[in-house]
Amino acid sequence: MSLDTANPFAAPSTLPYQLTPWRSVRPEHYLPAVEAGIAERLAELRAIAEDDAPPTVINVIDAWERSGQLLGRALGAFWTVQPADTTDELDAIDAAISPMMARLGDAIYQDAALYARVVALNERVEAGEVDADEAARYWLETHLRDFVRAGVGLPAADQAQLRELNARLAELTSAFGRTALAGSNAAAVEVTDEAELTGVSDATRAAARAAAQGRGLDGWLFELDSCTPQGVLSEASDRGLRQRVHTAAISRGWSGEHDTRTLLVEIARLRAERAGLLGFPHHAEYVAADACAKTSEAVRAMLGRLVPAAVRNARAEASELAELQDQELEPWDWEFLAEKVKAQRYSFDSGLLRPYLELERVLHEGVFEAATALYGVTFAERGDLPGYNDDVRVFEVFDGDGSGVGLFVADFYTRAGKQGGAWMNNIVDQNHLLGQLPVVVNNLNIAKPPAGTATLLSWEEVNTMFHEFGHALHGLLSDVRYSSQSGANTPRDFVEFPSQVNEMWALDAGLLRRYAVHHSTGEPLPAAWIENLRAAEVFNQGWATTEMLGASLLDQAWHTTPLDELPAVPDEVEAFERAALAAAGVDYPLAPTRYRSTYFKHIFEGGYAAAYYSYLWSEVLDADTGAWFLANGGLTRENGQRYRDLLLARGGSVDVMDSYRDFRGADPDISHLLKRRGLNE
Numbered sequence: 001m002s003l004d005t006a007n008p009f010a011a012p013s014t015l016p017y018q019l020t021p022w023r024s025v026r027p028e029h030y031l032p033a034v035e036a037g038i039a040e041r042l043a044e045l046r047a048i049a050e051d052d053a054p055p056t057v058i059n060v061i062d063a064w065e066r067s068g069q070l071l072g073r074a075l076g077a078f079w080t081v082q083p084a085d086t087t088d089e090l091d092a093i094d095a096a097i098s099p100m101m102a103r104l105g106d107a108i109y110q111d112a113a114l115y116a117r118v119v120a121l122n123e124r125v126e127a128g129e130v131d132a133d134e135a136a137r138y139w140l141e142t143h144l145r146d147f148v149r150a151g152v153g154l155p156a157a158d159q160a161q162l163r164e165l166n167a168r169l170a171e172l173t174s175a176f177g178r179t180a181l182a183g184s185n186a187a188a189v190e191v192t193d194e195a196e197l198t199g200v201s202d203a204t205r206a207a208a209r210a211a212a213q214g215r216g217l218d219g220w221l222f223e224l225d226s227c228t229p230q231g232v233l234s235e236a237s238d239r240g241l242r243q244r245v246h247t248a249a250i251s252r253g254w255s256g257e258h259d260t261r262t263l264l265v266e267i268a269r270l271r272a273e274r275a276g277l278l279g280f281p282h283h284a285e286y287v288a289a290d291a292c293a294k295t296s297e298a299v300r301a302m303l304g305r306l307v308p309a310a311v312r313n314a315r316a317e318a319s320e321l322a323e324l325q326d327q328e329l330e331p332w333d334w335e336f337l338a339e340k341v342k343a344q345r346y347s348f349d350s351g352l353l354r355p356y357l358e359l360e361r362v363l364h365e366g367v368f369e370a371a372t373a374l375y376g377v378t379f380a381e382r383g384d385l386p387g388y389n390d391d392v393r394v395f396e397v398f399d400g401d402g403s404g405v406g407l408f409v410a411d412f413y414t415r416a417g418k419q420g421g422a423w424m425n426n427i428v429d430q431n432h433l434l435g436q437l438p439v440v441v442n443n444l445n446i447a448k449p450p451a452g453t454a455t456l457l458s459w460e461e462v463n464t465m466f467h468e469f470g471h472a473l474h475g476l477l478s479d480v481r482y483s484s485q486s487g488a489n490t491p492r493d494f495v496e497f498p499s500q501v502n503e504m505w506a507l508d509a510g511l512l513r514r515y516a517v518h519h520s521t522g523e524p525l526p527a528a529w530i531e532n533l534r535a536a537e538v539f540n541q542g543w544a545t546t547e548m549l550g551a552s553l554l555d556q557a558w559h560t561t562p563l564d565e566l567p568a569v570p571d572e573v574e575a576f577e578r579a580a581l582a583a584a585g586v587d588y589p590l591a592p593t594r595y596r597s598t599y600f601k602h603i604f605e606g607g608y609a610a611a612y613y614s615y616l617w618s619e620v621l622d623a624d625t626g627a628w629f630l631a632n633g634g635l636t637r638e639n640g641q642r643y644r645d646l647l648l649a650r651g652g653s654v655d656v657m658d659s660y661r662d663f664r665g666a667d668p669d670i671s672h673l674l675k676r677r678g679l680n681e
């Protein structure tokens with residue numbers, strides 16, 4: 001199958017850094033390019049398997065890493081635009097591509113001849129007949145593991161069953177994502193009586209007004225955040241509105257047109273079945289074996305260590321909040337009252353902060369400046385380079401010696417057709433083999449203000465910007481030979497670590513003085529407020545840790561429960577969820593799980609199945625690293641260079657825990673996380 005040369009993916013992009021030529025890409029280009037790309041990749045791998053020459057690093061590993069470039073171009077573009085700016089047409093293409101990719105994975109990793117070729121190379125390396133550097137040896141180790149995990153050693157009948165399971169799972173998870181997104185959009189809360197908006201900030205009102213107009217409605221429309229907590233709950237004094245928004249959020253997916261229960265039940269059951277076929281006790285063990293955690297027992301132990309103190313602290317926080325109102329405390333009161341306590345105790349007022357947190361200034365004087373101070377890199381906007389939407393901006397990144405590092409693509413604003421949350425992805429992975437430099441994307445969901453007015457951020461949005469840019473730096477500062485080992489291509493329970501570390505710079509006093517400046521008066525954020533911002537970091541951590549643990553442990557329950565005890569029908573989902581949270585000791589109704597099963601896209605759509613614990617696992621590394629930076633002088637070029645060289649640059653080209661120990665000189669110490677979240681015994 002050859003691809004029409006007029007298809008923009010047919011040849012490498014001629015734009016700087018091989019940025020996707022968005023202006024020439026139309027939706028109908030994706031599917032033919034993906035289909036031809038899959039055929040090309042399979043042919044290239046077939047040639048490796050059938051090569052008669054003795055196996056070498058060049059004719060096996062390098063050849064493998066050179067394969068699939070057409071597919072890489074098409075998917076790099078498609079998986080950038082589909083989550084960020086989708087349409088029914090792109091959703092339909094997504095539904096077609098997902099099972100194709102699952103089948104491709106099976107075709108590669110169940111190919112006995114290809115496996116034999118990699119095994120043969122590994123034997124030659126171990127016998128000293130072939131030279132292989134550390135990255136090549138690690139490549140062999142991880143790829144051999146991937147073959148085994150994909151069932152290369154299974155009898156043919158089991159392999160066929162595995163292929164069926166994988167293809168079906170790809171369809172189901174993709175359907176879950178689409179249904180959950182549609183359900184979330186449909187559950188947006190409409191307000192027609194302005195009196196209900198008491199306390200709601202101008203920025204939030206403006207966004208709600210724009211959302212209503214976008215759907216041809218009068219009044220205001222509160223689009224739901226993807227998780228259980230909803231931003232507007234911390235602002236609205238109207239208890240009825242808060243209850244309505246909270247109820248809308250937690251009711252998503254439980255009934256009606258956008259009911260996701262049938263999908264998620266089948267997903268959980270098929271994963272359990274697949275784990276059994278591959279010789280694992282359950283899906284969680286299959287996942288942990290390939291991660292830093294190594295076993296699901298280690299995951300359980302880490303989470304379990306946090307539960308008692310988190311719930312105890314949440315209860316103490318609740319009794320404090322309960323004193324602020326006459327009525328009994330309900331989940332929809334928590335964020336509103338917590339905001340009040342925070343305002344009293346730390347003179348912390350989110351509304352007063354916003355004018356000091358203007359997007360352009362936060363980006364250039366905060367996020368970019370931190371990277372300059374640490375890593376010596378600088379940024380220049382390239383208005384001449386296209387995005388897939390007018391809101392998309394492209395920045396060129398330069399190293400200290402003026403050489404180009406890569407492109408940073410920023411898509412900050414929320415829009416219909418964009419998934420909730422924030423994320424980073426690569427369009428091009430850095431690798432020396434093909435001489436490619438990285439093109440990385442950050443997506444946020446900041447409400448777009450009316451034209452001509454400044455974008456003023458919440459403190460949480462500032463943190464998210466630093467967080468996502470931490471992922472971007474992992475991709476941008478990668479310095480490896482193979483694209484499959486590039487940047488953020490690391491285990492799931494490690495990948496959040498560099499992004500979480502980057503959040504610490506949001507609170508750096510020197511940077512805050514630069515980036516937190518009143519957008520109209522030019523006054524810097526008062527020094528006392530900066531102190532309060534830092535002090536407020538420990539506030540409400542019992543609640544925040546409990547809702548995070550709820551989601552992590554619910555995920556583990558779905559993926560450790562034996563097949564015959566998992567729900568078999570939608571009606572059993574609610575009882576399963578309740579029992580799982582109770583058994584884990586996190587069934588505290590005032591701090592509901594951050595995601596309920598029916599809208600838990602991380603685990604039923606994305607790649608975080610049995611791996612939602614990764615955020616807390618990475619935070620152990622993050623808190624430990626934060627302590628190291630602070631003990632060594634904080635934001636300095638010297639500290640940044642060490643972290644860049646030993647951690648970011650190496651990506652997934654070595655065992656990441658080896659990188660970690662090289663950087664830190666020790667294993668991570670969980671006590672820094674306990675301290676940060678106020679969980680010390």
Ligand SMILES: [Zn+2]
Nearest residue numbers: 467471496499
């Ligand atoms: Zn992240």
